[in-house]
Amino acid sequence: MQHHKLMRWHVWLGWLIGVPIILWTASGLLMVTQPIEEVRGEHLRRAAPALDAIRPVAPLLEGRRAKSLTLQQDRAGPFWVVAYADGGKRRADALTGALLPPVSAAQASAAATAARSEAVPIRSVTRFAGDAAPIDQRSGRPSWQVAFDDGARFYIDADTGELLSVRTRFWRLFDFMWGLHIMDLQTREDSSHPVLIGSAALALIGAILGFVLLFTRRRRRRGQ
Structure with missing residues (x-):
């Protein structure tokens, strides 16, 4: 029983x-x-360029507290990434310390192209607010989505120009x-x-x- x-x-x-x-x-x-590694698109990324030998000037903080300062470089040269204590971010010219405006669509396209290991035509460039980002970009940061013809998507921070993430077609299925x-x-x-x-x-x-x-x-x- x-x-x-x-x-x-x-x-x-x-x-x-x-x-x-x-x-x-x-x-x-x-x-x-x-x-x-392939799911994360690491094979699509180009190694970051080495920093030029310069004497950087501290960025202008305009009275806001900085949580961290990171020196980076792109095709245009070295720049600061300023992370504020209140959660915001800005970039600044490393040679003058002046704060730079938000990243444009053309700059985002150039940053994504420079970050790719091979040349692939760009299909579209779309800006997203931090609270309205696609499901495959969950950093909470405002971003530019640079979509390539092979289905890969490179997300560029709209304030700093940093590469936030790389999403392949398989990554989206994986997710x-x-x-x-x-x-x-x-x-x-x-x-x-x-x-x-x-x-x-x-x-x-x-x-x-x-x-x-x-x-x-x-x-x-x-x-x-």
């Missing part, structure tokens, strides 16, 4: 956890089909599968929520019941 009750519970749990297990397995299988894997298709970042925890707990209970049934079945056969 006990064996039949366990079997019944095991079947019902199987119906409940069957879909999550299929999603976990299928999404996990797809995510490991390519090396993570969707990651959302399925953690059962969070909205933000794709919350890996600790009741639906996922409950599904994992039911799957564990189902696996334990299946393991127990192996022994109860053997005892039942011996009794018969």
